Amino acid sequence: MHKKALIYIIDDDRDICDLACSELEYYGYDIRVFNTGTLALQALRGMTPALCIIDLGLPDMDGMALVKALSDKPDVGVLILSGRGSLPDRVLGLELGGDDYITKPFEPRDLVARVHSLMRRLGLSQESRTPGRGVRKAQFAQWLYIPTTLTLSHSSGKNYTLSTAEGDLLNTLLGSNKQILSRDRLLGEQAIPYDRSIDSRMSRLRKKIEDNPKEPQIIKTVYGAGYIFAVDVSWIE
Incomplete structure (x- = not known):
């Protein structure tokens, strides 16, 4: 039980x-x-x-x-x-x-x-989180991401554990890859007029997953519109 x-x-x-x-x-x-x-x-x-x-x-x-x-x-x-x-x-x-x-x-x-x-x-339910089969993982650009544990692993051996805010942001991007998402869409229910906190979260996430955060290739900025997760994503269990 x-x-x-x-x-x-x-x-x-x-x-x-x-x-x-x-x-x-x-x-x-x-x-x-x-x-x-x-x-x-x-x-x-x-x-x-x-x-x-x-x-x-x-x-x-x-x-x-x-x-x-x-x-x-x-x-x-x-x-x-x-x-x-x-x-x-x-x-x-x-x-x-x-x-x-x-x-x-x-x-x-x-x-x-x-x-x-x-x-x-956050990948939870009313039941407590317990490890088991069927945990979905996302693969993109040599990264493996497990949403339930907020862990990122690169084929080179680099490993990160995301904050809940960073994980929420990445989950939203992965769910709508190759689609332009506005700041309000990324903030969801947290959206506040003139809130720029999404920019700082995006910067922290890029520093982890991009080879060169100043010239991002995975999460690109669409000026005047928002952001786009620009690489292919595959989900495995």
């Missing part, structure tokens, strides 16, 4: 935690609640969740610091849930490694939908 996917909620607002817990548990998730960032970091040393839902206004630390700390765990999704809804906060949260951002007050159905969406984008 498969275990339920584990989600950490890090928030000191008891009412918010109770609401989020009841909704997510109804849809089959295993929930753990922490009212400080310190307690969450301690728990992360012992068990890795599929997703962390983080409030920015924690009593012991700025939630942004926790988001940044989780960037070292690329297999953990990050959903920021905060009353701080200004454009700078939203952009900073996504640039530091957040995969999505939802402001308080929120509709429970919106939270559940975003969690479902993140699980799909």
Whole structure:
């Protein structure tokens, strides 16, 4: 029998935690609640969740610091849930490694939908991730990419583990290779007017997969339109 996917909620607002817990548990998730960032970091040393839902206004630390700390765990999704809804906060949260951002007050159905969406984008389901047969892998330009583990391997021996944001970006590009994708399309539900964070993510991804990031041949810029994944992709199991 498969275990339920584990989600950490890090928030000191008891009412918010109770609401989020009841909704997510109804849809089959295993929930753990922490009212400080310190307690969450301690728990992360012992068990890795599929997703962390983080409030920015924690009593012991700025939630942004926790988001940044989780960037070292690329297999953990990050959903920021905060009353701080200004454009700078939203952009900073996504640039530091957040995969999505939802402001308080929120509709429970919106939270559940975003969690479902993140699980799909990160290659997860309501069941916890377990290794097994049938894992899809993408091959392109001498690279082998495994979306479920966010790992990239090159025929020369180079290996990388992508951040969740980089993996989400690559997944979108691979799913629409040789098609021009706008910045808004690449950001998806995270799209914010004038948000340029996609450019920094693209730069980090290019540094990993391109022979010469200044003259990219795999992910090309289409000026005035967006980006295109310009090489052939084959999927294997």
